[in-house]
């Protein structure tokens with residue numbers, strides 16, 4: 001153990017992820033928490049592509065990839081098959097998807113899996129765009145972020161919509177939901193362990209940076225993730241039985257500019273846009289505090 | 299035991315006797331009666347399986363991947379739009395060499411929407427790497443699904459298999475059926491032993507990314523497996539015949555009154571039954587006609603077709619599908635099989651789309667125009 005994290009690497013080194021890839025780090029932490037009695041179902045996306053260049057694999061657990069939008073459905077099948085084999089109690093089933101896979105194309109299958117109550121922990125690796133195909137806009141891309149399909153143009157300054165409130169949507173299914181970040185590995189692994197201890201579906205959304213997609217320096221991924229938390233852009237919380245618990249609260253609020261200015265995808269933003277986003281971040285944070293305070297269930 | 303039952307019930311009994319343990323399922327007409335019977339078998343404790351009530355056919359076939367990959371015999375059923383929605387994943391099931399078995403209650407594809415029978419749905423899935431077996435009767439539906447598991451799971455095959463039965467004209471028809479005993483089916487189809495599976499004690503990676511230096515080898519191996527299936531289908535049919543006293547031609551094709559025939563109709567599914575009647579009628583009039591029933595569309599039995607068509611003056615190929623702007627798929631395949639090796643005239647007939655009745659007169663028309671050599675629409 002180092003700082004409470006297992007030293008066993010179940011997503012082995014030597015794979016093809018970019019330097020500074022936040023998703024690789026997140027998956028590594030998740031696997032440390034899950035341990036080797038785990039079956040992984042991976043959606044199409046960066047993680048799947050960089051970790052399994054045939055005939056090599058970086059996975060030291062049984063791992064399966066089918067398509068972009070069906071990790072939840074494959075995992076449902078794994079869950080029931082394990083049950084029929086009498087192996088259900090000893091094995092964790094993890095489903096992995098990027099934000100595009102989760103928020104957009106695989107949303108139906110994910111909702112179905114949650115509704116049916118499968119014993120699967122679904123982890124969304126949120127890098128806020130379709131990175132594997134070259135940084136296209138997804139339902140998780142933040143407003144005004146420049147992507148290759150929502151470029152910062154002369155007329156339209158990047159993406160025109162806010163991200164889908166995916167954790168809340170998943171919480172509405174009545175399941176355990178948590179957000180986590182690569183900047184806080186102990187919090188992340190605790191949440192994965194908790195999700196896996198539940199006999200039923202769970203959803204964890206992990207904030208992981210992408211140096212190529214976000215246009216930030218390769219060594220700044222953790223710093224940016226830390227700032228996402230400190231600015232309340234990506235708050236860390238759990239929703240259990242519909243009740244919100246904020247995992248930790250920044251002692252002092254950092255203005256979002258500190259976060260935005262490190263990333264090329266936001267460099268076209270003017271004062272007006274920054275103000276608007278700041279207000280939106282503040283309002284969402286206030287709402288989260290209220291949800292926690294009033295214990296108003298989902 | 300002989301009973302009069304609906305073909306969907308027969309198809310479901312065949313599944314039950316094969317003992318799949320997981321059945322992911324999404325309902326669509328005219329597949330519904332099959333999965334309804336299976337749900338009853340499960341809830342009455344006659345079949346030890348779990349039905350996964352998925353939210354779409356895309357998820358049905360994806361869940362089938364998950365359970366089969368975990369090492370459990372898995373079955374699903376669909377039709378038409380459902381099969382089309384599965385299309386992307388059909389390729390993945392075969393590419394991952396998972397012997398899932400599926401019954402397809404053949405139905406037309408929209409638009410315009412039609413719930414009635416033709417073969418456009420499964421024919422459109424021709425190149426997905428699934429074995430496709432077309433059946434003619436309730437008995438054949440029952441017997442073939444049992445065989446399909448055995449064929450698909452054979453270590454020289456390891457490919458998924460579809461059993462295609464005509465929507466309504468077979469699925470909703472009552473026929474006398476001989477139901478084999480569980481003991482006998484267990485002897486024929488032993489407990490499933492996966493060739494490989496997701497196991498935490500022996501971790502494997504399934505569904506990796508293949509670069510251009512390996513992709514063709516994957517496809518080559520699948521193609522070879524499909525070719526191997528030709529032999530395995532025949533052997534399975536023989537074995538079934540020896541054990542249960544019933545067979546279907548050589549397993550790939552079946553002929554009827556073909557011995558001294560000069561002309562023959564080639565078809566799949568329920569119109570085979572109608573064609574038998576027409577052949578009998580024309581034989582009574584002294585006409586030298588016969589019938590070739592194609593059961594295995596994939597793999598395609600080229601050698602067998604060449605052999606049985608030898609010496610025939612002309613054949614009429616009936617297609618309940620159309621490759622728009624071209625011709626029927628069976629017609630294309632048969633002509634291609636015979637090309638350069640046969641003088642038999644091959645004529646194509648498009649009939650029975652979207653549930654249009656294919657009557658005795660329709661088949662007679664095919665014999666009338668058997669020398670035409672092109673494609674004719676018989677409305």
Ligand SMILES: Cc1ncc(C[n+]2csc(CCOP(=O)(O)OP(=O)(O)O)c2C)c(N)n1
Nearest residue numbers: 044045046068098099100101129130131132
């Ligand atoms: C049905 C389908 N549509 C589109 C694609 C192309 N595609 C593959 S990965 C991907 C983007 C993945 O984005 P995300 O889920 O966010 O994962 P990331 O690569 O960012 O980790 C897309 C669009 C596909 N493989 N399948």
Ligand SMILES: [Mg+2]
Nearest residue numbers: 098099129131
């Ligand atoms: Mg992404």
